Amino acid sequence: MKKLLLIGVLGIGAVLGGCATTPQQPVEPVKFEKVYQIDGLNQAQIYDGARQWFATAFRSANAVIQYEDKATGSIIGKGNMPYRCSGFADCMTMTNGDRVDFTVRVDTKDGRMRVSYDNLTHYQPSHMSGNVRIQESNYPITERTSSAKITLDALNKSADEMAEKIKTQQKVNSNW
Template sequence: MKKLLFAGLLVLGVTGCMSMPTPSTPMTNVVDIVALNGQSKDQIFEKSKIWIAKSFKSANNVIQYQDKSTGQIIGKGTIPFPCDGFIDCGAFGQDRVNFTIQIDTKDNKARISFSDITATSLTYVKGGMNNIGGERQILIVEHQQRIESKLKLIAQQYKADVINQQTESKDW
C-alpha cells in the first residue's frame, strides 16, 4: 500500500513539473494587410508618417528609412511586454518588446510588417534576486501568441487612424 501511495504521489508530482511548449523557431514576423479604399499611395504614405508621429514618443527616433517613390517606411519600435496575470507580470512586467516596423503603401492598401521581434529585460534587483537583463528571442508559445495579438491590434489601430484622418474636417 505504501508503494502504491508513493507511486501515485510521484506521478502526480512529476505531472506538475511539465515544461511549457517551446517552438522550434523564435518569433520572427507578423504581417497584416490593411485595406484603405479610395486612397492613393501618396496619401497613405503621408498618413502613415502622421500615424507614426502620433503613436510613438519620437517619430524622428522611430523612422529609420522613408522613400515616397516606393511608398516604404521602415522604423524601430518598442512596446511594453503584454503580460497576463500576477505571476507572469511579476516575471515579465518590466520587459519591453522590440521590433522593426515596415509600412509598404500602394493605392487602396498598405502592408504593415513587424520583424526582428525580441524582448529586453531590464536590469534590476528584486527580493534579493539580481536580474542582469539583456535582449532575448521570444521562445514561449503563449508569449508569442500574446505579442502577435498585440502587434495585430497595433495594425488595426493604424487602419482606424488612417481612415479617421480621411474623414476629419479641415474646416475648423
C-alpha cells in the same frame, strides 16, 4: 536469463540511442504581417497617413523612423511597447521596465497598405531579485514564448488602428 538481460540492455540502448539522435525542430521568431485594402486613396495619401500615425503613435516619430521613401511608399521604424506577461511564472519574473522591441515596416500602394512587425524581442532591464542582481536580458519572442499570442494580438490591434486612422485622417484633412 543471460539472453533476457542482453535483450533488455540492447532494448534500452536502442531507445536511448533513438532519443539522442532525434533532431530538435528549429524555433522560429514570431512575425506579424497584414495587408489592408484602403479604397479611394492613392499611394501618396496612404503614405502620408502612415507617417501621421507614426507621429501620434510614438513619443518621437523621428526617433522611431529609420528609413522612409515617399516614392516607393515605404517606412521602416524601430519601436517598442510594454511587455504583457502570460501565465504565473512569466508574470512573477516581470519587472516594471520589461518591453517588446520590434521593427515595423509599412509599404503602400494605390488602395493598399502592408504592415509588418518582426525582430520581436523581450527586453528585461537589470534588476534586483532579493539580494541577487539579475543582468539585463534581450531574447527573441518565439512561437514557444508564453506571451507570443498576447504580443501578436497587441500588434494586430495597433495595425488595425493605423489603417483606421489613415482612412479617417483623409476626411479630417479635407473637412476643416
